[in-house]
Amino acid sequence: MSRRALFTIIASASVCVAGSGTAVRADVTDDARRVLDRAAERFEEARRLRDVLQLARELAYADPHQVEWAFATAYGTMLTDPILGPLVSNLAAQYRGGYVRVDLDAGAGLDAATPAAATAAVAAAWELPLCRVLGARAAGLGGWEDGAAIASYVLTGSACLPLPANTVQFAYTRRGNVRTSLLAVPVLLDDRRSGDIYDFELRFYRYRGEHHQLDAMPFQIQIDVSRDQDGGFGSIGSSVDGAPAIWRRRGQGLAGDDQVFRFMRIQLRFQDDDAAVGGRDAGAVTLTPLEMEGIHVTPDVTVGGGGGYVRAAGTTGAGDPPLDVVEESGAAAHLQLDWILGPVRGQVRVARDYLPTYDAQFVVDDRITTRLDYARSHLAATLIVFAARDQVRREGGTPPAEVVSGGALDGAWSLGHGMHALARVEAAHALVAGTSADAVLTRFDVRASAGLAYHWDRRF
Numbered sequence: 163m164s165r166r167a168l169f170t171i172i173a174s175a176s177v178c179v180a181g182s183g184t185a186v187r188a189d190v191t192d193d194a195r196r197v198l199d200r201a202a203e204r205f206e207e208a209r210r211l212r213d214v215l216q217l218a219r220e221l222a223y224a225d226p227h228q229v230e231w232a233f234a235t236a237y238g239t240m241l242t243d244p245i246l247g248p249l250v251s252n253l254a255a256q257y258r259g260g261y262v263r264v265d266l267d268a269g270a271g272l273d274a275a276t277p278a279a280a281t282a283a284v285a286a287a288w289e290l291p292l293c294r295v296l297g298a299r300a301a302g303l304g305g306w307e308d309g310a311a312i313a314s315y316v317l318t319g320s321a322c323l324p325l326p327a328n329t330v331q332f333a334y335t336r337r338g339n340v341r342t343s344l345l346a347v348p349v350l351l352d353d354r355r356s357g358d359i360y361d362f363e364l365r366f367y368r369y370r371g372e373h374h375q376l377d378a379m380p381f382q383i384q385i386d387v388s389r390d391q392d393g394g395f396g397s398i399g400s401s402v403d404g405a406p407a408i409w410r411r412r413g414q415g416l417a418g419d420d421q422v423f424r425f426m427r428i429q430l431r432f433q434d435d436d437a438a439v440g441g442r443d444a445g446a447v448t449l450t451p452l453e454m455e456g457i458h459v460t461p462d463v464t465v466g467g468g469g470g471y472v473r474a475a476g477t478t479g480a481g482d483p484p485l486d487v488v489e490e491s492g493a494a495a496h497l498q499l500d501w502i503l504g505p506v507r508g509q510v511r512v513a514r515d516y517l518p519t520y521d522a523q524f525v526v527d528d529r530i531t532t533r534l535d536y537a538r539s540h541l542a543a544t545l546i547v548f549a550a551r552d553q554v555r556r557e558g559g560t561p562p563a564e565v566v567s568g569g570a571l572d573g574a575w576s577l578g579h580g581m582h583a584l585a586r587v588e589a590a591h592a593l594v595a596g597t598s599a600d601a602v603l604t605r606f607d608v609r610a611s612a613g614l615a616y617h618w619d620r621r622f
Contacts, residue, residue, distance in 0.1 A: 260288065265284070265619040266618045268283075268615065271611055271615075276305045278306055281302065292322075296321050298320070314354070320333035329363075329368065330364055332363075340354060344588050344590035350592050362381075363381070373413075376409050383400075385398065385400045428449050433520065435522075443484070444524045446524060448470055470493070474518065475490075476489070476522030496512065498512075510530070510532050512530050513531075520596075522598060525555070527551075539576075544570075550565070551564075564604050566604060568588070569588070584612065584613055586609075589609075
C-alpha cells in the first residue's frame with residue numbers, strides 16, 4: 163500500500179471517531195453535572211449538621227463565660243443598630259427592676275355603727291414595669307353591728323401575660339357584706355354589697371424609655387356584679403375606658419408625677435339592672451379628643467383638663483332591640499388645678515359628667531371637688547370636700563335638680579415599729595337610690611371610725 167493511501171485511511175477514521183466522540187462527550191457531561199449537584203447538596207447538609215453539633219458542644223461543654231460573651235456580643239450589635247437598638251433597649255427595660263412585695267395588716271377599732279371590729283389583711287405581688295405578673299390579697303372584718311355579729315371580706319387575685327406586645331392583665335375580686343362609702347356617686351345605697359368584680363387591662367404595646375412612656379391601644383374594662391343583702395338593688399355595672407394612645411412624660415408633672423396626654427379617649431358606662439326592676443338599664447358613652455394632666459403653670463402649679471361629646475340613654479328590655487325611654491346628648495368636660503405649698507398638696511376639680519344609675523335613669527352631675535393632702539414624718543391627713551348639682555333624667559318627666567354635698571377627713575399617726583393610729587369621718591347629703599316611680603330624695607348621713615393598726619411590708 164502506498165504511503166498516500168495509508169494517510170487517506172487514517173484521515174477518514176479520524177473524522178469518524180471525532181463525529182461519534184461529540185455525542186459521547188455530551189452524555190458524560192450531563193452525568194457528571196448531576197453527580198456534582200448531589201455532592202453539593204450533601205456537602206451543604208453536612209455543613210449545617212456540623213454547625214448544629216458545634217453549637218451543641220459549645221452550649222454543653224464550653225466555658226459559660228464564653229457563651230455569655232457570645233450573647234453579649236450579639237446583644238451589643240443589635241443595640242448599636244439605629245433602628246433595632248431603641249426597640250431592643252426598651253424591651254429589655256420592661257423586664258428589669260422587678261420585685262416581689264409582701265404586705266401584712268392587722269387592726270382593731272370602732273365606728274358609729276360598729277361598737278367593735280377587728281380587721282386583718284395579707285397581700286403579695288410580683289411586679290414588673292410591664293405589668294403585675296401575679297398578685298393576691300385577702301382582707302376580712304369581724305365585729306358587732308346593730309346587736310348582731312357581722313363579717314365581711316374581700317378576696318382578690320390577679321395575673322398577667324407579660325408579653326411585650328398584646329399584654330393582658332386580669333384581676334378578680336370577691337366581696338361579701340361590704341359597706342360602701344357615703345362619697346360614692348351618684349347615689350347612696352342602704353344595703354351592704356356582695357358580688358364579684360372583674361378587671362381586665364389590655365394593651366397592644368408599651369414603649370418605656372427614660373423620659374417617655376407610650377402605651378398603644380390601652381383599654382381598661384371593669385364588670386361589677388352586685389347582689390343585694392337586704393332587699394336593695396342587684397345589678398351589673400360595667401365600664402370601658404380606652405384610647406388609641408396615651409403618652410406620659412415621665413417625672414415632668416407635679417412633684418415628680420407624670421405629665422399625661424390621652425388621645426381620642428372613649429369611656430362607656432352601663433348599668434344593667436336585675437329583674438327586680440324589670441331589666442330597665444342605663445348607659446352613657448363619652449368621646450374626648452384630647453385630655454391632658456400635669457401641664458405646668460409654675461414649678462409648683464399644674465393644670466389639666468379635657469372635654470368631649472356624650473350620649474346617655476335609659477332603656478327598657480320590653481322591646482327587641484331595647485327601647486330608649488329617655489335619652490340626651492351633650493358635652494362632658496373637666497378642668498383640674500393641682501398645687502404644692504410646703505407640706506400640703508392640693509387639688510380643685512370642676513367637672514360635668516353623665517352617670518347611669520338604676521331603673522333606666524341617669525344623672526347629669528355638675529360637681530366641684532377639693533382635696534388637700536398633708537404629710538409630715540409621723541402624720542398624714544387627707545381632706546376631701548365636694549358640692550354638686552344633680553339632675554335626674556328619667557321616663558315621664560324631669561324632676562327638679564338637687565344640690566348635694568359631702569366630704570371626708572382621714573388621719574394617720576405613726577406610733578413607731580409599724581403601729582399606727584387611724585381615724586376617719588365622712589358625711590354626705592346625697593341622692594338616695596330609687597326607681598323612676600319614686601320621688602327624688604336626698605338624705606344626710608355621717609360616719610366616724612377610729613382604731614389602731616399594724617403594718618409590715620418587705621420588698622424582695
